[in-house]
Amino acid sequence: MFYIKPDFYDSFKCIADKCTDSCCIGWEIDVDEVAFDKYQKLQSPLGDEIRSCITESEDGSSCFKLSENERCPFLNENNLCDIIIKCGESFLCDICSEHPRFYEWFPGVTECGLGLCCEEVCRILLENEEPFSLIEESDGEEIVLEAKEDVAESDAYIFLSAFREKLFEILFNKEIDFEEKLVKVLSKTEEFCGERIKIRDYKSSLELYKKTEPIDEQWTNYINDLSEKHNSILKFEKEFNEKTKGDMLYSKILAYVLYRHFTKAVFDKSIKERICFAVESVRFIRLCDMKAYSEKGKLTLKDRIENLKNWSKQIEYSEENTELLIYGE
Ligand code: SF4
Known part of the structure; x- marks a missing residue:
């Protein structure tokens, strides 16, 4: 399988509390099955809190109940994520650990990118005038169509x-x-x-x-x-x-x-x-x-x-x- 990505893809790092527009506000946050299972097994006050914040979205999948002003319930007053602080990034839902990355799947090729909905990605793209290039990587797995x-x-x-x-x-x-x-x-x-x-x-x-x-x-x-x-x-x-x-x-x-x-x-x-x-x-x-x-x-x-x-x-x-x-x- 081949992966294509812009040359600045790997240099992205979320600016967290320095972001003026946290992506943990105003969007529905899906809880995927793997994260859901982790949260069920988490024996701590935070585990109890996470479980009490999970609800069902319109399409029947699990998501977090947003708090006032549509904030993620785990985004603290310093705009930092309590789940990361207390349990580490491996406890994040897929959507949180992947955002703002996007993927497009084609037979034998996956195109990866960083979404412009994130101000840090926009900054990386716009800060200098040099063109970007696309780089290709292979995971060594042969795809037979x-x-x-x-x-x-x-x-x-x-x-x-x-x-x-x-x-x-x-x-x-x-x-x-x-x-x-x-x-x-x-x-x-x-x-x-x-x-x-x-x-x-x-x-x-x-x-x-x-x-x-x-x-x-x-x-x-x-x-x-x-x-x-x-x-x-x-x-x-x-x-x-x-x-x-x-x-x-x-x-x-x-x-x-x-x-x-x-x-x-x-x-x-x-x-x-x-x-x-x-x-x-x-x-x-x-x-x-x-x-x-x-x-x-x-x-x-x-x-x-x-x-x-x-x-x-x-x-x-x-x-x-x-x-x-x-x-x-
Ligand atoms: S919008 Fe981008 S920089 Fe801001 S919190 Fe989200 S991922 Fe981080």
């Missing part, structure tokens, strides 16, 4: 991941600016698919964002404001481009969105839809950055991280929202 379907999917994966590499070459070319890269990415995709493609303009893209399921009221207000002001925000585009020099950062974001979403076209042939989704997503994130710039006259790394993280939480971490933006209505 026998089912016809698996062989077809494996061939499609090889084909699509090679095309993605070609797009990365365009995106990581330091000689051309971001707008030119977008044009090249789209024309390469037209060549590849043998048909014309058209990305949504800002207005229709924002109309679609308004239809996504909001993570909270703040997001709804933000999208409405962005939609209302987008024409006046775009007047800052030239100045924004000159002052903020974000070409390589947006190229990296686009490459990273393609890394997470493009090869899934193996399963449904949505090649052009996924390219358009990635391009429109980065234009959206850039518009959010322009909004911050137009309001403050500058754009900090913190603003960039916030905008990227909010997009990811709102879109990538909701299957319905991602599908709406990929396939339209």
Whole structure:
């Protein structure tokens, strides 16, 4: 089996109490079967407490009852995890020890990554302008594909991941600016698919964002404001481009969105839809950055991280929202 991962994958470390936006707040925390069994056997006051906090979620699986403000009941007042402090990381549920890692499984290959819903991952991606690369590792286990379907999917994966590499070459070319890269990415995709493609303009893209399921009221207000002001925000585009020099950062974001979403076209042939989704997503994130710039006259790394993280939480971490933006209505 082969594993593909971005070169910064192994350097990730959760910043725990220094995180301004703990992932232990506001999300349902599933208790997997292995962790559930461990908790049943844990003979200590914490074991009693954990057992009393386990409940059933809507789909019948086990999860923790969240406390006030949707906090994990084991997140203490210093925003540190009591389960880690008292029992060690091996006592965490899968979801907690894996987050923010993600995996996509293809026949014979697993793609691994770190989700942009985590501000530390955004920081690692955006802190410098150098492109990232994908590294390949093998666990030595030979995979023999026998089912016809698996062989077809494996061939499609090889084909699509090679095309993605070609797009990365365009995106990581330091000689051309971001707008030119977008044009090249789209024309390469037209060549590849043998048909014309058209990305949504800002207005229709924002109309679609308004239809996504909001993570909270703040997001709804933000999208409405962005939609209302987008024409006046775009007047800052030239100045924004000159002052903020974000070409390589947006190229990296686009490459990273393609890394997470493009090869899934193996399963449904949505090649052009996924390219358009990635391009429109980065234009959206850039518009959010322009909004911050137009309001403050500058754009900090913190603003960039916030905008990227909010997009990811709102879109990538909701299957319905991602599908709406990929396939339209
Ligand atoms: S969002 Fe990232 S940095 Fe923050 S607590 Fe979660 S894993 Fe750690």
